[in-house]
Amino acid sequence: MAIFLATYMGLFSSLWVGTKFFLSISIFGSIFLVALLHATGYLYFRPALTPDQDATKLLSPTRWLRLFFILSFASSLVLIFMQRRSTVYHPINTLMSDAKRDHSQWIGQAKQSTNLEEATKEYRKRYNQAPPPGFDIWYQYATNRSSVIIDDYDQIYKDILPFRAMEPKVLRELTNSMTSNQWNEVAAVIVRGGVAKPQAEIKPTHRWMIEGVVEIIKPFAKHLPDMDIAFNINDEPRVAVPWEKIQELNQTINDREQLPDDRLTTKWSDNRSLSWALSGSNDQNTHKHFVENSFRNIYHHIFSPTCPPDSKARTEFIWDYSKLCVECAEPHSLEQFVKNWELSGDACHQPDLAWLHGFFISPASFKVSQNLLPVFSQSKAIGFNDILYPSAWNYIDKVKYDPSDEHPDHPYTKKESSSVFWRGTTSEGRSENGGWKGMSRQRLLHLANNHTANDVSVLLPYTPSDTPFAYQTVSTDSISKSLSLNTSIYIAESVARCSDRDCDVQTKEFGTSPRVDFQDHWKYRFLFDTDGAGFSGRFLSFLESRSVPFRTALFRQWLDGRLTPWLHFVPQDLRMHDMWSTLAYFSGAKTHDDDGNVVKVLMEPHDREGEMIAEEGRKWVHQALRYEDMEIYFFRLLLEWGRITDDARDELGFKL
Ligand SMILES: *[C@@H]1O[C@H](CO)[C@@H](O)[C@H](O)[C@H]1NC(C)=O
Ligand SMILES: *[C@@H]1O[C@H](CO)[C@@H](O)[C@H](O)[C@H]1NC(C)=O
Ligand SMILES: *[C@@H]1O[C@H](CO)[C@@H](O)[C@H](O)[C@H]1NC(C)=O
Ligand SMILES: *[C@@H]1O[C@H](CO)[C@@H](O)[C@H](O)[C@H]1NC(C)=O
Numbered sequence: 001m002a003i004f005l006a007t008y009m010g011l012f013s014s015l016w017v018g019t020k021f022f023l024s025i026s027i028f029g030s031i032f033l034v035a036l037l038h039a040t041g042y043l044y045f046r047p048a049l050t051p052d053q054d055a056t057k058l059l060s061p062t063r064w065l066r067l068f069f070i071l072s073f074a075s076s077l078v079l080i081f082m083q084r085r086s087t088v089y090h091p092i093n094t095l096m097s098d099a100k101r102d103h104s105q106w107i108g109q110a111k112q113s114t115n116l117e118e119a120t121k122e123y124r125k126r127y128n129q130a131p132p133p134g135f136d137i138w139y140q141y142a143t144n145r146s147s148v149i150i151d152d153y154d155q156i157y158k159d160i161l162p163f164r165a166m167e168p169k170v171l172r173e174l175t176n177s178m179t180s181n182q183w184n185e186v187a188a189v190i191v192r193g194g195v196a197k198p199q200a201e202i203k204p205t206h207r208w209m210i211e212g213v214v215e216i217i218k219p220f221a222k223h224l225p226d227m228d229i230a231f232n233i234n235d236e237p238r239v240a241v242p243w244e245k246i247q248e249l250n251q252t253i254n255d256r257e258q259l260p261d262d263r264l265t266t267k268w269s270d271n272r273s274l275s276w277a278l279s280g281s282n283d284q285n286t287h288k289h290f291v292e293n294s295f296r297n298i299y300h301h302i303f304s305p306t307c308p309p310d311s312k313a314r315t316e317f318i319w320d321y322s323k324l325c326v327e328c329a330e331p332h333s334l335e336q337f338v339k340n341w342e343l344s345g346d347a348c349h350q351p352d353l354a355w356l357h358g359f360f361i362s363p364a365s366f367k368v369s370q371n372l373l374p375v376f377s378q379s380k381a382i383g384f385n386d387i388l389y390p391s392a393w394n395y396i397d398k399v400k401y402d403p404s405d406e407h408p409d410h411p412y413t414k415k416e417s418s419s420v421f422w423r424g425t426t427s428e429g430r431s432e433n434g435g436w437k438g439m440s441r442q443r444l445l446h447l448a449n450n451h452t453a454n455d456v457s458v459l460l461p462y463t464p465s466d467t468p469f470a471y472q473t474v475s476t477d478s479i480s481k482s483l484s485l486n487t488s489i490y491i492a493e494s495v496a497r498c499s500d501r502d503c504d505v506q507t508k509e510f511g512t513s514p515r516v517d518f519q520d521h522w523k524y525r526f527l528f529d530t531d532g533a534g535f536s537g538r539f540l541s542f543l544e545s546r547s548v549p550f551r552t553a554l555f556r557q558w559l560d561g562r563l564t565p566w567l568h569f570v571p572q573d574l575r576m577h578d579m580w581s582t583l584a585y586f587s588g589a590k591t592h593d594d595d596g597n598v599v600k601v602l603m604e605p606h607d608r609e610g611e612m613i614a615e616e617g618r619k620w621v622h623q624a625l626r627y628e629d630m631e632i633y634f635f636r637l638l639l640e641w642g643r644i645t646d647d648a649r650d651e652l653g654f655k656l
Pocket of ligand 1: 137138141144
């Protein structure tokens with residue numbers, strides 16, 4: 001009876017809350033309960049004993065104690081066993097409660113300091129150097145705009161660090177040299193006397209991008225020293241330095257000491273403007289810094305050298321791409337689901353991605369350098385050495401979240417339930433010999449509309465056994481119906497980026513659909529988000545909406561460090577084998593008879609959880625991903641760029 005009650009209590013509370021914390025509470029609770037019941041039994045039975053029974057034996061304290069330990073041990077074992085099975089509650093519940101905890105821990109350390117002095121100390125502690133000159137103005141700029149992040153700018157530090165191994169003069173010359181030849185597809189923003197301007201000669205089609213960057217810099221340009229900055233005008237990242245070379249550079253950096261305040265100067269070098277002039281030959285051919293690698297698979301000769309020598313990217317070659325590579329997904333997964341978002345974007349342990357993403361299969365424009373170059377890019381795959389900056393795409397509202405009476409964004413539960421939406425073009429890479437079959441956008445289309453050959457494995461409640469959840473095979477014919485899904489996942493207008501033959505085949509395979517107004521998205525509960533040729537420009541709008549973004553991505557942006565998957569958005573594996581189970585969790589599952597009537601509800605929809613993610617993402621956009629936050633990030637980044645390109649950089653630093 002006691003064991004039963006205790007077990008029941010433990011089970012109930014762990015189902016209810018699903019955290020280890022409550023599990024341990026329940027264990028202690030059951031121990032307490034067992035003790036209580038035995039004490040009651042002792043008091044109750046004692047008077048009923050006949051005098052000739054050996055009362056002392058029955059009442060011996062050691063005996064009671066032994067019994068108590070055995071019982072509580074047994075009930076704890078049962079609970080621990082259930083915890084180990086981990087199917088007592090759905091893995092997404094675990095991931096969501098972990099996400100909540102991770103985010104509050106992250107936010108706690110991201111803004112520890114409450115004044116400039118603390119921020120300076122914290123900077124020295126984290127980044128093993130003094131903050132750059134102008135840090136006090138940056139601090140004021142950030143706090144004036146109520147930045148919720150003051151201390152954690154790890155991405156900037158990581159991006160800039162390798163350049164410490166290069167002389168300031170070399171960095172300046174490379175910047176000027178790259179931007180002096182349009183073939184490089186890199187364009188400059190020039191800051192002189194506190195005013196930022198785009199370089200004169202830029203491809204007209206890409207000029208908006210550099211003008212957009214100037215818009216972001218404008219509000220704080222007057223606080224910047226004279227500098228040039230080289231921006232990648234392509235979507236794809238540009239710099240992939242092999243792992244061994246980065247290690248070598250790293251060695252030269254690690255020996256630096258941290259200067260005390262009295263040896264620091266806060267004054268930028270004189271005549272910085274003169275130092276940015278391009279010296280040497282004006283022959284443009286001498287300023288080609290990249291190697292053309294478009295339209296071919298780049299995984300093995302460009303990407304994998306950036307990985308450690310013992311990584312799978314460098315030691316394994318996957319031949320059969322038709323099978324799911326379970327070991328490739330395993331390091332970043334909890335069962336079918338993405339557990340570690342950052343790791344899931346690291347292709348070093350995932351050699352199967354060589355044929356599962358347009359960027360690896362056949363990038364549409366890819367001029368790459370395997371030498372370290374100071375190129376500022378909007379997004380990159382992990383392993384690349386581009387310096388990330390907040391894209392102008394979002395700052396100047398190339399796609400804007402702009403609901404209206406005509407296109408309202410109702411709260412999650414008021415939206416059409418179980419509706420999944422995606423519209424886009426086949427822009428992830430260029431397909432010439434059937435490469436489209438592996439690209440993630442095309443795979444998404446195929447999964448949603450044409451995936452009729454195989455059964456899929458979906459995690460669903462499973463009553464006949466003692467496991468509450470189990471992977472069950474569902475036929476693809478009935479999957480949409482079982483999950484009551486209303487999917488609208490189509491190519492907008494026509495197939496793009498392909499040879500004639502591949503265009504025809506894809507059009508036949510996928511069909512096309514008329515373009516829809518971007519603001520139509522908000523009708524749907526679940527918005528799929530995938531990479532294009534680079535990062536997805538729509539993601540921030542999806543995040544701001546009251547819909548739930550389902551995001552699969554190889555590319556990472558400046559903002560990824562501040563986002564928590566399973567709290568702000570729903571992460572999806574690049575293989576998308578988790579898609580149906582994830583949708584089943586949020587939208588519920590039923591079985592139907594031949595006439596389409598519901599026979600049985602297999603799983604109730606998790607509306608509360610869906611709404612939570614929709615609203616948390618939205619709230620976070622308004623707190624930490626505002627236009628102001630893009631400026632604050634960029635300001636701090638450019639102070640670092642100013643310092644690292646200054647001849648006196650080792651003595652330069654902010655002091656109180
Ligand atoms: C911060 O706000 C104060 C008060 O409005 C203003 O004087 C100061 O110039 C602002 N600082 C920056 C860097 O924007
Ligand atoms: C550089 O070295 C440090 C310390 O040895 C290490 O933590 C860091 O990961 C290295 N960076 C790279 C890019 O390998
Ligand atoms: C800066 O340039 C001016 C004018 O060219 C020159 O007079 C001055 O000496 C330079 N200062 C330094 C520190 O090089
Ligand atoms: C795939 O699905 C789309 C959308 O439903 C349809 O237009 C197309 O004909 C299908 N392709 C094949 C080969 O069945």
